[in-house]
Amino acid sequence: MSVAIIAPGLKAEWWERELARNNSDLDIDIWPDISDPGAVEYALAWKPPAGALANFPDLKAVFSLGAGVDHLFIDPDFPKHVKVARVIDPYLSAGMVEYVVLHVLRYHKNQPALDAQQTAHVWDDRAHELKQTDERRVGILGLGELGRSAGEALAALQFDVSGWSRKPKDLPRIRSFSGPDGLSELLARTDILVCLLPLTPQTEGILCRDLFAQLPAGACLINAARGGHLVEADLIPALDSGQLSHTTLDVFRTEPLPRDHPFWDHPKITVTPHNASITDPRSVARAIVDGIAAVESGETLPNAVDPVLGY
Numbered sequence: 001m002s003v004a005i006i007a008p009g010l011k012a013e014w015w016e017r018e019l020a021r022n023n024s025d026l027d028i029d030i031w032p033d034i035s036d037p038g039a040v041e042y043a044l045a046w047k048p049p050a051g052a053l054a055n056f057p058d059l060k061a062v063f064s065l066g067a068g069v070d071h072l073f074i075d076p077d078f079p080k081h082v083k084v085a086r087v088i089d090p091y092l093s094a095g096m097v098e099y100v101v102l103h104v105l106r107y108h109k110n111q112p113a114l115d116a117q118q119t120a121h122v123w124d125d126r127a128h129e130l131k132q133t134d135e136r137r138v139g140i141l142g143l144g145e146l147g148r149s150a151g152e153a154l155a156a157l158q159f160d161v162s163g164w165s166r167k168p169k170d171l172p173r174i175r176s177f178s179g180p181d182g183l184s185e186l187l188a189r190t191d192i193l194v195c196l197l198p199l200t201p202q203t204e205g206i207l208c209r210d211l212f213a214q215l216p217a218g219a220c221l222i223n224a225a226r227g228g229h230l231v232e233a234d235l236i237p238a239l240d241s242g243q244l245s246h247t248t249l250d251v252f253r254t255e256p257l258p259r260d261h262p263f264w265d266h267p268k269i270t271v272t273p274h275n276a277s278i279t280d281p282r283s284v285a286r287a288i289v290d291g292i293a294a295v296e297s298g299e300t301l302p303n304a305v306d307p308v309l310g311y
């Protein structure tokens, strides 16, 4: 069975090692050194160069090396008949829960203001701002694997959690909103907004001036989904006007974030290098090997995405 790994910039050798550890019969090549493109039946891919996957005429399935698949569907030459699976993994969910809880708590405890006080040698316990977690409203855009896990962790800390998804959800501790009216209702009751949507034509640019205007003044924003969700030109005006008080960004339209980008130095922006949660080959390679076995025995591909919805 011939497998190609196309993941420039990722540690492809690590994936190769973990795949081989789970199935020593696989014949694994790392792009661009593919010995026989005509023999490749499965590909593992992360941000593959445009056209690379179209070189394999007998490709049966592509495994995205992340939860998102936008990096595949952006390729105009992506072979549309080929099945696509994405990562659903307990460690990936746990990493995102840690990131979201870390940054929500940072805002809940007013840490950016305390950092500024330390720089200015100011001792102020800010008791006038005291709020309990059940008085802090967190809104999560996207209630899938990651949004739901993060929401449940925040609800366990007694935060007042709401979430927005395409279809309504019935979750015990998360208030569910859906559709355009549901989005406005959620925004109106959100102090800290977390974006965990997939990037699709419907969600591109959703974090924009109009959306910020529907949040209570002084809300915080955490975007751990994709840079394409944010209209970058709308962010700094919203922060400078006080409509948003602070934002944490893990993802950017251009990655790595260019060294001269204004987000790096803005006092109300926290930048992290797209590491909110990182796929761990040690657990995900096993799932990919199982996915290949499922296709080979005629079963449905586990964790398959819907190519029409794009997630």
Ligand code: NDP
Pocket: 066, 067, 068, 069, 092, 096, 141, 142, 143, 144, 145, 146, 147, 164, 165, 166, 167, 168, 179, 196, 197, 198, 199, 200, 202, 203, 224, 225, 226, 250, 251, 274, 275, 276, 277, 278, 311
């Ligand atoms: P899922 O596919 O499990 O969940 C997506 C959620 O978004 C679902 O609840 C879905 O609604 C909702 N949604 C999709 N389109 C719309 C829409 N048009 N309107 C309203 N809701 C919508 O994805 P995951 O939770 O696994 O991952 C989410 C994203 O997180 C990934 O696509 C990726 O971009 C990002 N990510 C970022 C990482 C990082 O390190 N920064 C790491 C991993 C992922 P419904 O439930 O109704 O279908």
Ligand code: OXD
Pocket: 065, 066, 067, 068, 069, 087, 277, 278, 279
């Ligand atoms: C993902 C990511 O989609 O790391 O998994 O961004």
